[in-house]
Amino acid sequence: MAIVLESIGVVRGGRAEAVDDGWGAVEADIVLDPARLSPEATLGLQSYSHVVVVFHMHKVEEAAVERGARHPRERADWPRLGILAQPARLRPNRIGVTPVALVAVDGLTLRVRGLDAVDGTPVLDVKPWITGFAPRGVVREPAWTRELMRDYW
Numbered sequence: 001m002a003i004v005l006e007s008i009g010v011v012r013g014g015r016a017e018a019v020d021d022g023w024g025a026v027e028a029d030i031v032l033d034p035a036r037l038s039p040e041a042t043l044g045l046q047s048y049s050h051v052v053v054v055f056h057m058h059k060v061e062e063a064a065v066e067r068g069a070r071h072p073r074e075r076a077d078w079p080r081l082g083i084l085a086q087p088a089r090l091r092p093n094r095i096g097v098t099p100v101a102l103v104a105v106d107g108l109t110l111r112v113r114g115l116d117a118v119d120g121t122p123v124l125d126v127k128p129w130i131t132g133f134a135p136r137g138v139v140r141e142p143a144w145t146r147e148l149m150r151d152y153w
Helices: 144-149
Strands: 009-012 027-032 050-056 095-106 109-113 122-128
Touching (some): 050 109
Antiparallel strands (some): 009 027, 027 109, 050 122, 095 109
């Protein structure tokens, strides 16, 4: 089934190229498209400290997309895992979903911190982070993910 999405905005600033670590201090603007959203679309958003940004990792070439299994970050000392069992950017639909700090709202421009998307990235959606949607119960994850995430932010 084909699904067609249009971006609602674009990332401006931050990094020009994706790297594996150090995203926590990176600030960027999400410039929302006035042809898709009215200025009222952000009304009330400034009352949240964080938002979830859904974006398309447009710089990942289709030929690079993983459809099976690989070692995360190509590290042989980490287990070989299916692409759906790791947070790699080589995902089949190249979709990124990241909760970020909302620094400022200025009309249709959102200033965010900690967005692991590069300048020019199409933004598909922005939602407020509501703690009631956080996982309930005990969260389980493999030990290697702590090393993966140690310097990510």
